[in-house]
Amino acid sequence: MATATIDGTAWARAAASPAKAQLKIRPYSLARPRGVFVAAELMLLAVALLQTAWSGHILGAPVLIASCVLFFHINNLDRSIVSSNSPQFWIDLLECTALGFLASAILFHIFPGLVPRVEIALGAALLTGLLPVILRSCLRHLVTHGKFVDQILIVGTGDLPAKLQRALDHGMGRPARNRQMLTLSESPNRRGAVDLAELNELVVRDRISRVVIAELDSQCREKLAVALLDSRLRGLQVGDAVEFYEKFSGKIWVEALNPQWFVYTDGFKGSQAGIRLKRCVDVISALLLILLASPLLVLIAIAIRLESEGPVLFRQVRVGLHGKTFVIYKFRSMRQDAEFHSGPAWAAECDERVTRVGRLLRILRLDEIPQAFNVLKGEMSMVGPRPERPCFVNRLEQEIPFYSLRHYLKPGITGWAQVMYRYGASVEDSYEKLQYDFYYAKHRSFRCDAAILLKTVRTVLFCRGC
Template sequence: MIRLFRHYVPVWFLLLGLAEFAIFIASMYLGEVVRASSIQDHPWQIDAKAWSGVLVFSVLMSFNMTIVGLYQRNLEEGRAGVLLRVAVSFLLALMEIGLIGFLFPDVLTWRRSFLVAFVLAFWGILAARYLFFRLMDEQTLRRRVLVIGTGQPAQELLGLAAQPGAGFQVVGCVGLPREVRVVPESLQVRLDGPLLDYVRMREIDEVVVAISDRREKLPMHELMDCKLSGTRVMEFPFFYEQETGKVILEHLYPSWFIYSDGFRHSALQSSLKRAFDLLASLALLSFIWPVMLFTSLAIWLETRGEGDVFFRQKRLGLGSKVFEVIKFRSMRMDAEADGVARWATANDNRVTTIGRFIRKTRIDELPQLWNVFKGEMSFVGPRPERPEFVETLSQRIPYYGERHRIRPGITGWAQVCYSYGASEEDAAEKLRYDLYYLKNHSIFLDFLIMLRTFEVVLLGRGAR
């Protein structure tokens, strides 16, 4: 696991991305060689213009692979989903290169080069992905982890190790005195000597302390021996965070928010983020106003001019301040005629025909660009919730109010990592992602979230 700008990136996916970028370069280069072989004696020596085509093709393909979610930790659809997403990324590239060739005919002129590159790259990517899955299935390539603890946290860690694509395997769990042991007995380790000797004998890469009661007496001297010998030693909440991209609520202490690494908001970073929000929202409003005008007209015709085409609703923002979020109306006027606030559900009968389409395509969110321009929201941040929901959730979910320490966003880490939620359990799960963003947020993470938002829109995930 590598930490880039405070965000944890699996080493395997980073290497996969670099390898696939090299495949795109090689494919386009060979495409140029095939084209040049019919018109010159030294086809391997391609000119600067041809190299520009190589660069455009490689960057576009890597960008597309990212926005369709091919570098995320876990794909719910499995390997069939990978094939579908690869196909979508190549289809997008065809449209993008066609558009670039139309707008800038002097930049991309040789169609045969791209045809050869597409064929070579497609089979090269499939081969790379097949090899990647085979390597990920190899236990010998996974990090070897020794767990200190045999209680509930250790059991949850075992659950992580059992997930497809996990980059580690649990070698064993060392129990502590007076601990309630819930892990399988086959994984419980009884040490006959120093902990360091066992770590060296079993070639342990990391030692994770996973205990539920901090009053348990830890073998501090032996853990220090392991750490000083080069073995990584960490607590379970930190390990869980780096492996999942979210925070575990059940095993946190209030002091964790104060003393853990992260939760740093510099004035420079805040200023850059606000400047981007201001300029980007203004540019997008200037560019997409025809889409917004057409959507307004469609809603007005569907509702026969009854009511406003815009929907305003009170939400809680930065510092728990109330503001009005603006969206295109997607539900009937009497959606909450009884005055009771409720979440949208799957196939909600309150959603209109036009509303279902604009929800699926996220067009209903476009008016929130005005909220971003005014400074009430940001492009990236936790989604703002209604005051009625926040009051209830804050009483039932620990640390829920902490999500209001940062400006809410149109999209967020929880939105690209988790599907739409309509229950307290969903709210708690999204909070895990929101706290991860609050702790580790950076310009790099914002950029990554915006890229992954394309996947949500393209594949229609999470809309109701």
């Protein structure tokens, strides 16, 4: 896809000066094969139903395939299927397939009547494994020849258009690069310029399907509206950069936000009934977690005491709902005097202060289990933004815009940022996680929480923790 970026002077400068802002075009490509992926999955389920209809086990193979397909979508395999990062695709494929088989095995154990014949199960497993591989080969070939590729025009008069391009490059797993630029101008005789009045022709010629507005003052926005009126009435999609970035990346672009966005955007819904339902689910989930993990809790406590001196449980003050502080419980994973010399510090991925038992607990996220008691006390939820220490919160609120708004949600044992981003140990990492936290805040629902919990299971089973 060729994405044209209309770039120019800073918004404040353009607003203060009567001079015309320069508008520039930058080519870009973005593959969107999701529709093909979904169609292929539906076809696979139909084949499975036809294959097993005669056997008397009509639901066995479809259950197996549907379980794998569910994890394909939870882990966004359709987004990475045409990525240039081949190793990650294969890792994701193996993990999704393994989780699908595990979920199917649990269902077959609970409902023995669903168990398919061996040859049918093997056939379903083969079809499930081959589908993404065949699709990957076909889609990469088609995308190379311009199929299933969106044509986008990014518009702006500040730095945000270029930053959006870099974000897209990063999301596609490829390095950012400088691109040839043309200038759009209201002066067609200007050297190297394309007439702004010909923007509709550009949209038609390059088959542009969407215009993304990154940053425009009112004057430029009005001129752009006039230039794109014909194309808009013919079906051209026009949207905001924050909305586009959100759909593409699964996070909210904090740098492009202002208070008006929080007030007027859709989402951020939270009814009293929904809050009560979430609380009921939290209590039941916390009790089940404590009950099922109780034998493991004893073993962990013994291992911690055998390796190092100090308490088994680690208590620390964190900032919770509406900025109120509370004491969080965790299994101790560091030396007892970890901050005696250094003072408060973020925990890093390969932190030397972490004990051997603690490192294993962090990898498997088992050190977080005692927080189930925080959930029962109403201080935390099963799913939500991770609570930070007051000393870090004070710093982050000074350096990151809108950081304090994350405290309008109850903190969680796991969250969207935890399953989508690596271990955070800096202001930059906190900034990235805040973008995921805002995405969760906007879209929070029972379905969203369920997806996060399933992603957390994947993180634990495949050791994607610290």
